[in-house]
Amino acid sequence: MSERLFQTIDLDMRPEIMKDNNNSSNIFRPQVGEIIKVDRFTNLEKRFTIRLKRDSLRFSPGQFIMVSILGIGEAPISLSSSPTDKGEFEICVRKMGSVTSYLHNLEVGDTLGIRGPYGNGFPVEEVYGKDLLFVAGGLGIIPLRSFIKYSLENRDRFNDILILYGAKNPGELLFVDELKEWGNRGDIGLKLTVDRPDERWRGHIGVITRLIYSAEINPDNTYAFIVGPPVMFKYVIMELNAEGITDDKMYLSLERHMKCGIGKCGHCQINNRYVCMDGPVFRYSQIKNLSEAL
Amino acid sequence: MKNQKTIIYIANRDEFHSYLLSQPYNIYAVTEKEGRYVFADVNEINDPGDKYTPTLLPPKKYLYPDEWILFRFKRGREEIFEIEDKEKRILFGVRPCDINAINLMDKIFSDGYNDNYYAKRRKDTILIGIDCFSPCDDHSFCYSVGHLDVKEGYDLLLKDIGTAYFVSIGSKRGRRLMTKFTKVRETTPHDIEQIREIEKKKEGMFINKFKTKVDNLPLLFRSSISSPIWEELGERDLGCGACNIDCPTCYCFDIQDKLELNIEDGRRVRDWDGCMLRDFTLVGSGEIFRASKADRLRHRFNRKFHYLMNVYKKSHCVGCGRCARDCLARISPVEVVNSLMV
């Protein structure tokens, strides 16, 4: 009779969080990484090649890590090297604020903290056999490069590959040596454009959408991967739509304020999506109707 | 079957309090402070019973403290010192709304990456709840959002009948705590009658303050993304973020490094943060993704009644009324829901 007043509960039905958590690892503890190479690209951007002291980092293109400097803080940074490089990985960092400026002062042999990899990454296997169209604006080349390198190493797994890359001026182009190499390959297309050319510039001039307009694209077999500043997305999407590429064949990588990278801190939310967990890569048709996405 | 048993005891209030105080736990209970209530470290238990109104800060401050140290470090060398949190505590007098809020937090922090920091504190905290028989005040609406009934999460749940408690047990450690307490007796038919009377009185005391059923809220909020209500509320909002701090289900945080005065030692801390604050979505390029107060209010309420509710099938506002009680602009979830209904 008392059963109805005091409901019966199974005493073993403890909240999940209270079970088996003795051996769960510390979610905020960074691993130690050592800088084994530094390349200065521009006044603002440097590339760092890093090796973890204990492990090697397994990741897929499009994922990111939290870089930690004890005493300064953490910043989300994309992985930029090919996932097949074993033992070491590369990041490319623009000097923006406290963490990134401190990073710029580090040299070969210095250590830093790494958490991750986090995020979903690009759907690499889903686009085997397809035409790949990479559209990079400014720093957007950094995460795309990981996928580009992978696709060049595994060239026979993909059909046509076209890389479009735009920057404000020629001096801001990153990975210049590699761009030359890619341009000479013959088995892929590469088109560069800048807003403000210098006297030696022989590439295109103007916004990146013009490159799309002049490219030969087979809309039925093409998947587009777009990364760039917020203003770029809308125009690129419009142009690609005009070329006949549908919303479900466009992938964007989005940037938001991030503090945890693991879906807890709430900072990166776009409506109901977490950029750190559900993204940073989103299929455009997935986020098209989210009021806070673009 | 052994574990599946409803166990009820009657315990004399004062004797039970003394027993708890003699246990090897730090006890945090409801106490009065300048005319309001707070959870605080206590030497004696003086629960206000049916005079209770929700505490200034919810008990989340013990499970998920502000300025929570994640680890200490020495600058320059990648040396990290994890902190061992040894405190075992009892939270006494947690009301149904707040127990349900803790249940929601349990899910949030264990989903995906299991938050070992939260899990540890949760595991080291015994929750002793006290049931409510009448609405605590005009701001509360726990019943409207389905959070007056508490089904799990507590170790013991008490029904206060003046000089004694009916004690129901919600976990093994709750049972252990009660078996060591010898001064209980089993319930008699008379006790059951008495508790039935109280439960009967409770019916009708609580009403649905929303003009719709709670289950309809995700749809309501989804279809109200471009409602003019958000602009109107945004005009009134002061952007102080007090509602985020007060709320038992708000858990967003910032992570910061802080240095000691010798500037060699430091600590990485997790601070409470709030989606109502302007810089919450600021990125390096200077862009703020929810730049207006209207955007931020819409986000906060969508989290409570839409985004998280769709995932966990429960309202992520438990109706404690804290945000409304202390809002200088008098913005309340009840008003928000009902104005979206017209």
Ligand SMILES: Cc1cc2nc3c(=O)[nH]c(=O)nc-3n(C[C@H](O)[C@H](O)[C@H](O)COP(=O)(O)OP(=O)(O)OC[C@H]3O[C@@H](n4cnc5c(N)ncnc54)[C@H](O)[C@@H]3O)c2cc1C
């Ligand atoms: C998924 C992702 C991948 C990224 N990849 C790269 C990359 O490969 N290379 C690169 O150079 N940059 C990248 N960024 C941007 C980089 O994270 C920010 O520039 C960096 O966090 C700024 O940190 P800071 O400490 O140097 O600046 P701060 O001193 O912290 O602040 C400078 C400005 O940056 C804003 N900011 C602070 N924290 C963040 C944050 N967590 N996210 C965004 N903005 C923030 C501040 O609000 C402030 O306006 C990425 C960002 C994201 C979200």
Ligand code: SF4
């Ligand atoms: S809001 Fe409801 S459950 Fe919470 S204290 Fe008030 S009456 Fe009790």
Ligand code: SF4
């Ligand atoms: S939104 Fe307000 S009423 Fe709802 S749980 Fe949070 S503080 Fe309580």
Ligand code: FES
């Ligand atoms: S970065 Fe914390 S929730 Fe996504």
